[in-house]
Amino acid sequence: MTAYDRLNSVNNVLAPPSSSSIVSQEDIPQKPYRTTVVGSGNWGSTIAKVVAENCIERPQEFDQTVRMWVYEELINGEKLTEIINTRHENVKYLPGIMLPANVMAVPNIVDACRGSDLIIFNIPHQFLSNILKQLKGKIDPRTRAISCLKGLDVNRDSCQLLPDVIFHELGINCGALSGANLAPEVAQCKWSETTVAYRIPDDFRGRGEDIDKQVLKHLFHRPYFHVHVIDDVSGVSLAGALKNVVAMAAGFVDGLGWGDNAKSAVMRLGLREMIHFANLYFPDCEERTFTEESAGVADLITTCFGGRNVRVGKYMAKNKVAAQEAERVLLNGQSCQGIFTTKEVYEFLSKRGTIGDFPLFHVTYDIIYNGFPMEKLPERIERSDERY
Amino acid sequence: MTAYDRLNSVNNVLAPPSSSSIVSQEDIPQKPYRTTVVGSGNWGSTIAKVVAENCIERPQEFDQTVRMWVYEELINGEKLTEIINTRHENVKYLPGIMLPANVMAVPNIVDACRGSDLIIFNIPHQFLSNILKQLKGKIDPRTRAISCLKGLDVNRDSCQLLPDVIFHELGINCGALSGANLAPEVAQCKWSETTVAYRIPDDFRGRGEDIDKQVLKHLFHRPYFHVHVIDDVSGVSLAGALKNVVAMAAGFVDGLGWGDNAKSAVMRLGLREMIHFANLYFPDCEERTFTEESAGVADLITTCFGGRNVRVGKYMAKNKVAAQEAERVLLNGQSCQGIFTTKEVYEFLSKRGTIGDFPLFHVTYDIIYNGFPMEKLPERIERSDERY
Numbered sequence: 001m002t003a004y005d006r007l008n009s010v011n012n013v014l015a016p017p018s019s020s021s022i023v024s025q026e027d028i029p030q031k032p033y034r035t036t037v038v039g040s041g042n043w044g045s046t047i048a049k050v051v052a053e054n055c056i057e058r059p060q061e062f063d064q065t066v067r068m069w070v071y072e073e074l075i076n077g078e079k080l081t082e083i084i085n086t087r088h089e090n091v092k093y094l095p096g097i098m099l100p101a102n103v104m105a106v107p108n109i110v111d112a113c114r115g116s117d118l119i120i121f122n123i124p125h126q127f128l129s130n131i132l133k134q135l136k137g138k139i140d141p142r143t144r145a146i147s148c149l150k151g152l153d154v155n156r157d158s159c160q161l162l163p164d165v166i167f168h169e170l171g172i173n174c175g176a177l178s179g180a181n182l183a184p185e186v187a188q189c190k191w192s193e194t195t196v197a198y199r200i201p202d203d204f205r206g207r208g209e210d211i212d213k214q215v216l217k218h219l220f221h222r223p224y225f226h227v228h229v230i231d232d233v234s235g236v237s238l239a240g241a242l243k244n245v246v247a248m249a250a251g252f253v254d255g256l257g258w259g260d261n262a263k264s265a266v267m268r269l270g271l272r273e274m275i276h277f278a279n280l281y282f283p284d285c286e287e288r289t290f291t292e293e294s295a296g297v298a299d300l301i302t303t304c305f306g307g308r309n310v311r312v313g314k315y316m317a318k319n320k321v322a323a324q325e326a327e328r329v330l331l332n333g334q335s336c337q338g339i340f341t342t343k344e345v346y347e348f349l350s351k352r353g354t355i356g357d358f359p360l361f362h363v364t365y366d367i368i369y370n371g372f373p374m375e376k377l378p379e380r381i382e383r384s385d386e387r388y
Numbered sequence: 389m390t391a392y393d394r395l396n397s398v399n400n401v402l403a404p405p406s407s408s409s410i411v412s413q414e415d416i417p418q419k420p421y422r423t424t425v426v427g428s429g430n431w432g433s434t435i436a437k438v439v440a441e442n443c444i445e446r447p448q449e450f451d452q453t454v455r456m457w458v459y460e461e462l463i464n465g466e467k468l469t470e471i472i473n474t475r476h477e478n479v480k481y482l483p484g485i486m487l488p489a490n491v492m493a494v495p496n497i498v499d500a501c502r503g504s505d506l507i508i509f510n511i512p513h514q515f516l517s518n519i520l521k522q523l524k525g526k527i528d529p530r531t532r533a534i535s536c537l538k539g540l541d542v543n544r545d546s547c548q549l550l551p552d553v554i555f556h557e558l559g560i561n562c563g564a565l566s567g568a569n570l571a572p573e574v575a576q577c578k579w580s581e582t583t584v585a586y587r588i589p590d591d592f593r594g595r596g597e598d599i600d601k602q603v604l605k606h607l608f609h610r611p612y613f614h615v616h617v618i619d620d621v622s623g624v625s626l627a628g629a630l631k632n633v634v635a636m637a638a639g640f641v642d643g644l645g646w647g648d649n650a651k652s653a654v655m656r657l658g659l660r661e662m663i664h665f666a667n668l669y670f671p672d673c674e675e676r677t678f679t680e681e682s683a684g685v686a687d688l689i690t691t692c693f694g695g696r697n698v699r700v701g702k703y704m705a706k707n708k709v710a711a712q713e714a715e716r717v718l719l720n721g722q723s724c725q726g727i728f729t730t731k732e733v734y735e736f737l738s739k740r741g742t743i744g745d746f747p748l749f750h751v752t753y754d755i756i757y758n759g760f761p762m763e764k765l766p767e768r769i770e771r772s773d774e775r776y
Contacts, residue, residue, distance in 0.1 A: 180652035191766045192649030193656070226653075226770055260694035261580030264568035265614075268581070268686035271679070291659070291679040298656035301689060306648035378579045382614055 023061065023218070029208050033215065034063040036113050038131065039122035039148075040070040040084075040105065041334075042183040045094040047122050047148060049187065052100040054219055061218055069112035070105040081105035097187045109134050118144050118211055118219070120177075121166060124335050125151030128162065132169040142203075144211040145174040146196065150240045150337050154344040157351055159281060161237040173201040176233050177220065178240035179294035180302035189224040195295035196220055196229045197236040228293065234282045235289030235296070239274060243300045244338035245345055246270030248323075249364045250304035251313015252374045262378075267304050269360045269381055271297060276357060277345075309338035316368075323368045342368055411449065411606070417596050421603065422451040424504040426497065426519065427511035427536075428458040428472075429722075431571040433482040435510050435536060438574070440488040442607055449606055457500035458493040469493035485575045497522050506532050506599055506607070508565075509554060512723050513539030516550065520557040530591075532599040533562040534584065538628045538725050542732040545739055547669060549625040561589040564621050565608065566628035567682035568690035574613060581614040583683035585624040616681065622670045623677030623684070627662060631688045632726035633733055634658030636711075637752045638692035639701015640762045650766075655692050657748045657769055659685060664745060665733075697726035704756075711756045730756055 035055065037048040048068045055062035070081050075092055083091055084105035088098055106112035113119050113135060123131060128149060145166055153160040163174035179194030186192055196216050204210050213229040221227040230236070246267060253262045271290065278285035290296035304310050308331060315326040327336040346365035349355040355362050363380040366372035423443065425436040436456045443450035458469050463480055472478055472493035476486055494500035501507055501523060511519060516537060533554055541548040551562035567582030574580055584604050592598050601617040609615040618624070634655060641650045659678065666673035678684035692698050696719060703714040715724040734753035737743040743750050751768040754760035 180649045180656070182647065182649055185647040185649045190647045190650060191653070192647075193653040224766075226766070259570065259573040259578045259580075260690040261568045261570055261573045262578060264686040264690040264693075265579070265581040265682065267689055268568070268680070268682060268684075271685060291685075292656070294653065294656060296656075297659060297679075297685065298652035301655055302648040302652040305652075305693070378612075378614070 023058070027208050027214060028060045032059065032061055032063040033117040033211065033219075034065075034067075034115055035118045035120065035219065036067045036069065036116040037120045037122055038069045038109065038112065040068055040080075040090055041093045041122070041124065042187070043148060043181075044068070044122035045090040045097070045099065046183045046187040047120060047177075048103045049097070049099050050222055050225055051120065051219055052103045053222060056100060056102060058218055061215065064102050066100075066103050067106050067112045067116070068103050069109050070107055072107040079107070081107045094183075094187055110138050113139060113143075115140075116143060118146065119172070120146045120148060121162075121174075122148040125149050125162070125337060125340070126335065128165065132166065135170055139170050139172060141171045142205070142210075143170075143172045144201075145170070145172050146177050146198070146216070147174055147237065148177045150178070150244060151341060152238075152241045152344050152348075154348045159344075159348045161234055161241075161282070163233050163237055173199070174233075175199065175216070176236040176240070176295075178236050178299060180298035181294075182302055182306050186225060189222075191224045191226075193226040193228065193294040193298065194220070195236050195289070195293045196227055197231060197233040197289075197295070198229060199231055199233055230289065230293065232284075232286045232289045235278060235285035236293070238278050238282055238285060239290055239293075239296045239299065241337075241341055242274040242277060242345065243270070243303050244307075244309045245342045245361055245364055246274070246300060247303045247307055247309035248313040248338040248342060248368065249360055249377070251310040251315075252317045252364075252367060252377065254310060255314040255317020256374065263304065266360065266377075267300060271300060273358045273360050274300075277349075277361075280354065280357075281352075308334065308336050312336045312338070317374055339368060411446070415596050415602060416448045420447065420449060420451045421505040421599065421607075422453075422455075422503055423506045423508065423607065424455045424457065424501050425508045425510055426457045426500065427509065428456055428468075428478055428481060428493065429510070429512065429571075430482045430575070431536060431569075432456070432510035433478040433485070433487065434571045434575040435508060435565075436491045437485070437487050438610055438613055439508065439607055440491045441610060444488060444490060446606055449603065452490050453492050454488075454490055455492050455494050455500045455504070457497050458495055460495040467495075469495045482571075482575055498526050501527060501531075503528075504531055506534065507560075508534045508536060509550075509562075510536040513537050513550065513725065513728070514723065516553065520554065523558055527558050527560060529559045530593070530598075531558075531560045532589075533558075533560050534565050534586070534604070535562055535625065536565045538566070538632060539729060540626075540629045540732050540736075542736045547732075547736045549622055549629075549670070551621050551625055561587070562621075563587065563604070564624040564628070564683075566624050566687060568686035569682075570690055570694050577610075577612040579612045579614075581616065581682040581686065582608065583624050583677070583681045584608055584615055584617045585619060585621040585677075585683070586617060587619055587621055618677065618681065620672075620674045620677045623666060623673035624681070626666050626670055626673060627678055627681075627684045627687060629725075629729055630662040630665060630733065631658070631691050632695075632697045633730045633749055633752055634662070634688060635691045635695055635697035636701040636726040636730060636756065637748055637765070639698040639703075640705045640752075640755060640765065642698065643702040643705020644762065651692065654748065654765075655688060659688060661746045661748050662688075665737075665749075668742065668745075669740075696722065696724050700724045700726070705762055727756060 052066040147163045149162045166174040175198030177196045249266045275290045312326045323339045359381045367374045440454040535551045537550045554562040563586030565584045637654045663678045700714045711727045747769040755762045
């Protein structure tokens with residue numbers, strides 16, 4: 001029995017054999033891939049947990065230590081990194097969930113990423129630019145990345161997707177992970193699906209030498225977290241950003257007590273506007289990412305029923321308060337991405353002169369930023385079917 | 389001021405002008421169209437209400453009386469038709485909702501349909517064949533129809549859509565109406581959308597002489613019930629039938645307490661299987677009916693969150709009882725269409741040898757009819773993404 005066979009049989013005990021758990025000898029890297037998760041909010045910590053579980057099960061493929069960059073803070077006088085590294089729990093952002101012991105919290109961002117083969121970005125959008133500044137010039141260009149961020153980068157006339165921002169700043173190839181993934185449910189190992197998008201770069205070094213689709217499947221797929229790996233990085237990123245605008249509108253309908261039919265109508269039109277936005281400005285997106293993938297229609301559904309943005313929209317409608325007030329009351333310092341994305345999308349579309357094509361995005365902006373009465377939402381979107 | 393202008397100004401008071409409320413003189417029929425609703429359950433009574441409201445507002449276009457066929461029964465010794473015609477309330481199936489006085493309940497099916505220009509079928513699927521038997525040979529072939537039914541007609545090797553069944557039995561052109569329309573919400577005038585599908589037949593008699601898309605929009609569209617009229621009768625009918633299978637599976641996930649991510653995953657895969665079914669067996673269906681219309685993705689969402697089928701699935705999971713027992717306990721004599729459709733779809737696909745392409749439909753059947761443990765649902769659908 002070779003070492004390879006022995007390791008495979010250990011793996012088979014830990015995870016019952018399935019088509020995705022078989023590793024052919026040529027896919028075993030010379031040196032196990034080192035991974036880093038940048039971010040330790042509830043979603044960052046959850047993804048670190050998923051990845052660390054797979055690293056333990058696949059010692060041939062992955063280095064056993066998963067570094068997690070943690071913004072250092074004191075919890076009752078104790079450093080959060082020390083709590084995580086000794087008690088294996090992120091008591092602040094993911095309390096009650098044990099992290100595998102091979103998740104190593106690192107307070108310095110450069111140390112956390114040094115020598116990594118794959119960096120997984122999982123921080124709120126608004127921290128990205130500062131993080132990238134600290135990493136610029138310090139990352140080997142052969143490093144690969146996956147963005148779990150939700151958002152868009154709208155500047156003057158341009159609208160950039162976040163994997164592209166990461167590529168431009170650090171010069172490293174970046175994919176995306178997004179799906180119907182409310183973090184607390186994934187952390188509790190409740191079954192869900194996700195979509196990973198990755199394009200093999202021109203300087204790909206070959207099987208067993210570089211991150212490819214199979215490596216990503218092995219790193220993220222769990223019995224409770226089903227991964228589908230596709231090419232469409234733009235579609236996955238865009239869907240993850242735009243769904244939060246739709247969720248705000250769905251929240252209004254919830255708060256008004258208009259029922260399931262009305263909410264479905266808002267989600268239907270929202271999905272259409274997401275696809276229309278992609279067709280107009282990111283023609284490399286594939287429509288089926290929106291209609292068939294977990295990152296598309298499924299994430300839209302879960303976000304409109306269980307996420308932060310829908311809760312903020314609902315609270316606004318029920319209590320007649322502004323978005324920022326609802327965010328402050330409900331989210332305890334966490335951010336409601338939809339408030340920002342709604343504004344960015346509106347400003348971008350207005351400059352391009354196409355806001356008229358997006359009646360739901362438009363009315364959502366007017367409700368949040370111009371005090372437009374949300375009861376009139378149906379009138380504003382009524383004729384949209386005649387348009388495209 | 390002509391009679392036409394006077395009537396138009398009355399209409400404008402009743403319903404504020406919108407693009408859809410303008411009737412050009414050539415569209416005014418010689419004789420106002422007569423309409424009949426066949427069926428008086430909660431959805432039948434609700435559609436009669438919608439139609440009757442529009443008939444009042446459009447006296448040039450529509451006869452003022454909307455006949456509604458009611459299966460006669462005694463309620464505390466009083467005939468249901470008499471209660472509806474005097475108290476204007478369907479106390480049995482839509483209690484608490486006032487029907488317009490121009491809804492006329494008729495106990496005899498042939499009397500109800502005689503001389504109608506448009507018959508709107510809105511009964512449970514299982515009553516259709518008996519109804520069609522009674523009408524056969526008694527309907528003018530120039531009559532048109534709209535089916536609001538949900539279901540499929542699977543016999544031996546064939547799978548027929550219900551508008552086609554109506555056409556074959558009565559020889560009249562039949563469209564379909566379906567959408568994200570939980571009946572109680574529409575009855576209460578809560579805002580929703582729907583899709584009407586209609587193909588202009590070869591023997592179309594011309595504008596003002598025959599039912600066309602504009603007539604249908606005028607008959608069904610309300611300020612609280614937004615109608616989009618399309619061509620794809622097959623897509624609308626098929627989506628309305630198949631979504632009930634998905635809703636059963638969504639109910640299992642609900643009852644198991646697996647959360648929103650898991651439910652979205654089931655709905656995502658369900659939507660894909662619905663489209664795949666259409667592509668294989670009804671190639672005239674348009675994919676966008678499923679992904680863009682109220683009858684597609686929106687109805688799937690509302691059905692998986694608020695309908696009968698999801699409640700039955702959930703009850704099965706929570707109480708570990710059979711589907712028929714859950715139906716009996718929950719629905720008070722009403723039927724859970726998903727139980728039947730799941731079987732019909734399974735039998736049809738098995739005979740065709742394609743059931744392997746439909747892991748969600750298959751496992752839903754096995755759970756309802758073969759006692760397959762619903763906890764194992766994720767394993768059964770895991771590899772489906774690799775398939776098509």
